[in-house]
Structure formats: C-alpha cells, structure tokens
Amino acid sequence: MKKFILLFFSCFGLYSQSYPEFKPMRFDESYAVLQNDTVKKNWYKTMKYIPISASGETYLSFGGEVRYQYFYAKNEKWGDDPVDNDGYILNRFLLHADFHAGKHFRAFVQLQSSNASGQIDPSPVDSDPLEVHQGFIDISLLSEKDKQLLFRAGRQELSYGSQRLVAVRDGPNNRQSFDAVKAIAGFGNYRGDFFYSHYVVAQDGIFDDYSNKKRQFWGSYFVINKIPALKNIDLYYLGYKRANANFDDASGLEQRHSVGTRIWGKYENWRYDAEAVYQFGSIDLKDIEAWTVSLNTGYRFSSVVLKPELGFKVELISGDKTSGDDKIGTFNPLFPRGAYFGLASVIGPSNLVDFHPSLSFELYKNLEWVLDYDMFWRYSATDGIYGPNTMMIYPGNTTDAKKIGNQLESEIIYQPNQYLYFRLEATWFRAGDYLKASGAGKNMVFTGVTMQLKF
Structure with a gap:
C-alpha cells in the first residue's frame, strides 16, 4: 500500500511533462517517440521506453493500472438479492509489457487481477485473482502514415464503435477478452477489421480462464x-454462435448474425451518434428477427457559465412479441460495455424502450458534474427483461404492465491529469409496475466511489 501511495502522489509531478496519452485499449499506445527525446530521463520515462538494440528500434515498454472502488446498495436487484448492510470493495490491477522489434514485429502481454471483498456471492466478473488477460503478437506488413496492413493472433481485447455490441467491459471489475485471429487494413480515411474468436470465460482461480469453443x-x-455532411460512418457484420442460449421463449443452439451501421461525429457544439442493427439467424428451431435503433446526441453551451451540455438518448430494442410461435424477436447485445445504463448496471439492452435525458456541468477545470434521468419500458409485454449478459432477470408472463421504472443518477468526476481519475456517484431506481408484479419491486439505491491510477 505504501508503494501505491508513493506512486499515486508522484504522478502529480509528471503532469508538467509531455508523454503520449493513454488509450482505452493500452496496446494502442506507442512510446517510440521517446527514442529521440532529449529531456533528462526519469523513472517513468525509463519504464515507458527501454531500448534493447543499438538503433533503439527494438524496445520494451511497461505500463498498468490500479483501480479501487467501494459500492453500497440498498434493495439490490429491487429487493430480491440478499441484504448487504456494509457494502463491498472491488480492486483491479492491470500490468502490461509491450515488446517492439522494429516496425514489423510486436508482442504484447497483459496480466489482470480482479478482487472483491465483502460481496455476499462474488461472480468471476468481479473476482478473478490472476490471469493472462491479453497475450498476442502482431506481424505488420505495411506501416505508413496513411497505410496499414497488420495481422494479430492471440488473446486480446475487442472494441468497436460505441461499444453497444463489442466492448472491453471496463465498468465491471474484470475486463473481457477473446482468443482471436485478426487482420487490420487501413488506407487513407478507410479502415477495416476482420476477426474470428472464442470468448474467454473468467474463472475464480489463478491462470484458469479458458477459451470457450462453444x-x-x-x-x-x-x-x-x-x-461530407455525415462526418463518420461505420458498417459492420458480426456473427455469433452459442451452444446454450436461454431466452424467455427460446433456448438451445443460437446462431445469430448482426448487420449494422453507425453515423457519428461532432459539428461545432453538437455531438451525435445514431446506430441501427438488424439480427437474423436461429435459436434451436426458431428464426431470429430482432433489431435496435438508437440516437445519442448533445449540445454544449460553451459560452455559458459552467459550460452546460444538454444530452438526449433514446433506444428502441426489440423483444419477442408472440410466445410459442416459430420466431424469436429478442435482441442480443452480444458483448456490450458493462454498466450499460449507469452505475447500477442491472438492466441489459434487450426488449427495451429507453428515454434518457442528461445534463452536465464543468464545475472547474477537469471537474465535471453529470445528472441523467432514465425511463425504462418493456418493448414487448410478452417478453421478459434481461441483464447485460442476456441472463433473464424476470420472465414476461408475470403481468401485462410494460413500465420497468425510472432511474436518476448523479456523478461527480475529477481527472486532474491523465494519470489520476476520481468518481463519486449515486443512483436511485424507482421500480415500476412490471417490477412490482415480477418480484419484490422495491426502490433501489446504489452509491459508489472510484479511484484510479494509470501509468
């Protein structure tokens, strides 16, 4: 703990020096720029760039992350989970080594240790003591300013677009990864990724996570x-095969195909992100016909005191309309980001109608206050509601009521520099008629504190 505190405070001293910015996926960082840096070396620069060859093109780099969180919930899962009066602590440690041999070969290894203290029944998503989270090699056949051709093989994180379907799952304690082969091609303003993978299943032991061929x-x-006009557009196809799918009106072998598009960008003070996805395939003997559309937009009043941003998000996500027929309409979000609808992270994006206004303020430099209000309904009254991993929370036959509830969330975020991050947040979820008919239906309160250090 003493070493952590010393490292914590020493990061304030690095603030005035210029280093490459951290990326959400740490293997996207490059510290080759330090090769020609004439500024006097310190312990941090030595760790980020260790030349191995005389030319300096072969080098080793280290980095990592330490995150501590405390959470307290009242009436978790709307009163159906066991009572926990003390709350619980989550901590996560990530440490990586990045080896570059010139422009054409690279190896990246990252260890992850996620631990839960005080939870009544911790899951592998929160508690996974020590694992090889990532371990892959890159072979780069073309690496120029506007041209790229790269092949990657091994255990790795995948993340695309707004992370609605494919994410690193940074919100929960344990980030997710895949055993995959991948090709990346880029030319000018165009980029394309092609991959095949098996999901890596987290276990509660040491070095026992495994590649799930199912x-x-x-x-x-x-x-x-x-x-022009649109700024940026994504086009994608995603295929998924799962041996043991389980939805309200279908179970068995799932073979699902998703085709989608996303339009996103910024224009002056506006930001926008619109996405549409259609899914087809089969679960057992039933045909899949599922879809989702979403719009996430906001406008920042940059000339007003506190620079408020007014945001609005709406999502329509299909559910199964007719029980017992030969079709299944429940949308599968595949591998979405954790905490999809905020800190409480209870409801997943399946069979849902979501209206989500928000308001944020810049209280001070690097200090932000966010308020958002979420309203949830079931899209179909014959389908249940699901968690982010598509595990069914409640079935659809308990009531015809569609109202799930309303959620109010507040966050205060302070990020003094790129190394340090603090967040204080609270969520209040008011249970609607559907939850009251399906379970205990109590209002839920969820609070949390996050402290994070990256290096």
Missing part, C-alpha cells in the same frame, strides 16, 4: 472518416 464470435467492421 461461444464463437467473428465478423468484419469498417470505418469511413471525413465524409
């Missing part, structure tokens, strides 16, 4: 930038 995931993802 959960296959493959696809292609294209991004086109600098388009």
Whole structure:
C-alpha cells in the first residue's frame, strides 16, 4: 500500500511533462517517440521506453493500472438479492509489457487481477485473482502514415464503435477478452477489421480462464472518416454462435448474425451518434428477427457559465412479441460495455424502450458534474427483461404492465491529469409496475466511489 501511495502522489509531478496519452485499449499506445527525446530521463520515462538494440528500434515498454472502488446498495436487484448492510470493495490491477522489434514485429502481454471483498456471492466478473488477460503478437506488413496492413493472433481485447455490441467491459471489475485471429487494413480515411474468436470465460482461480469453443464470435467492421455532411460512418457484420442460449421463449443452439451501421461525429457544439442493427439467424428451431435503433446526441453551451451540455438518448430494442410461435424477436447485445445504463448496471439492452435525458456541468477545470434521468419500458409485454449478459432477470408472463421504472443518477468526476481519475456517484431506481408484479419491486439505491491510477 505504501508503494501505491508513493506512486499515486508522484504522478502529480509528471503532469508538467509531455508523454503520449493513454488509450482505452493500452496496446494502442506507442512510446517510440521517446527514442529521440532529449529531456533528462526519469523513472517513468525509463519504464515507458527501454531500448534493447543499438538503433533503439527494438524496445520494451511497461505500463498498468490500479483501480479501487467501494459500492453500497440498498434493495439490490429491487429487493430480491440478499441484504448487504456494509457494502463491498472491488480492486483491479492491470500490468502490461509491450515488446517492439522494429516496425514489423510486436508482442504484447497483459496480466489482470480482479478482487472483491465483502460481496455476499462474488461472480468471476468481479473476482478473478490472476490471469493472462491479453497475450498476442502482431506481424505488420505495411506501416505508413496513411497505410496499414497488420495481422494479430492471440488473446486480446475487442472494441468497436460505441461499444453497444463489442466492448472491453471496463465498468465491471474484470475486463473481457477473446482468443482471436485478426487482420487490420487501413488506407487513407478507410479502415477495416476482420476477426474470428472464442470468448474467454473468467474463472475464480489463478491462470484458469479458458477459451470457450462453444461461444464463437467473428465478423468484419469498417470505418469511413471525413465524409461530407455525415462526418463518420461505420458498417459492420458480426456473427455469433452459442451452444446454450436461454431466452424467455427460446433456448438451445443460437446462431445469430448482426448487420449494422453507425453515423457519428461532432459539428461545432453538437455531438451525435445514431446506430441501427438488424439480427437474423436461429435459436434451436426458431428464426431470429430482432433489431435496435438508437440516437445519442448533445449540445454544449460553451459560452455559458459552467459550460452546460444538454444530452438526449433514446433506444428502441426489440423483444419477442408472440410466445410459442416459430420466431424469436429478442435482441442480443452480444458483448456490450458493462454498466450499460449507469452505475447500477442491472438492466441489459434487450426488449427495451429507453428515454434518457442528461445534463452536465464543468464545475472547474477537469471537474465535471453529470445528472441523467432514465425511463425504462418493456418493448414487448410478452417478453421478459434481461441483464447485460442476456441472463433473464424476470420472465414476461408475470403481468401485462410494460413500465420497468425510472432511474436518476448523479456523478461527480475529477481527472486532474491523465494519470489520476476520481468518481463519486449515486443512483436511485424507482421500480415500476412490471417490477412490482415480477418480484419484490422495491426502490433501489446504489452509491459508489472510484479511484484510479494509470501509468
């Protein structure tokens, strides 16, 4: 703990120096720029760039992350989960080594340790003591400013677009990864990824996570930038095969195909992100016909005191309309980001109608206050509601009521520099008629504190 505190405070001293910015996926960072840096070396620069060859093109880099969180919930899962009067602590440690041998070969290894203290029944998503989270090699055949051709093989994180379907799952304690082969091609404003993978299943032991051959995931993802009017557009196809799917009106072998598009960008003080996805395939003997559309937009009043941003998000996500027929309409979000609808992270994006206004303020430099209000309904009264992992929370036959509830969330976020991050948040969820008919139906309160250090 003493070493952590020393490292914590020493990061304030690094603030005045210039280093490459951290990326959400740490393997996207490059510290080759430090090769020609004439500024006097310190312990941090030595860790980020260790030359191995005389030319300096072969080098080793280290980095990591430490995150501590405390959570307290009253009436967790609307009163159906066991009572926990003390709350619980989550901590996560990530440490990586990045080896580059010139421009054409690279190896990346990342260890992850996620621990839960005080939870009544911790899951592998929160508690996974020590694992090889990532371990892959890159072979780069073409690496120029506007041209790229790269092949990657091994255990790796996958993340695409707004992370509605494919994410690193940073919100929960344990990030997710895949055993995959991947090709990345880029030319000018065009980029395309092609991959095939098996999902890595987290276990509660040491070095026992395994590649699940019963959960296959493959696809292609294209991004086109600098388009007139639209700014940016994504086009993608994602395939998914799961041996033991379980929905309200279908179970068995799931073979699902998703085709989608996303339009996103910024225009002056506006930001926008619109996405549409259609899914087809089969679960056992039933045909899949599922879809979702979403719009996430906001406008920042940059000339007003506190620079408020007014945001609005709406999502329509299909559910199964007719029980017992030969079709299944429940949308599968595949591998979405954790905490999809805020801190409480109870409801997943299946069979849902969601209206989500928000308001944020810049209280001070690097200090932000966010308020948002979420209203949830079931899209179909014959389908249940699901968690982010598509595990059914309640079935659809308990009531005809569609109202799930309303959620009010507040966050205060302070990020003094790129190394340190603090967040204080609270969520109040008012249970609607559907929850009251399906379970205990109590109002839920969820609070949390997050402290994070990256290096």
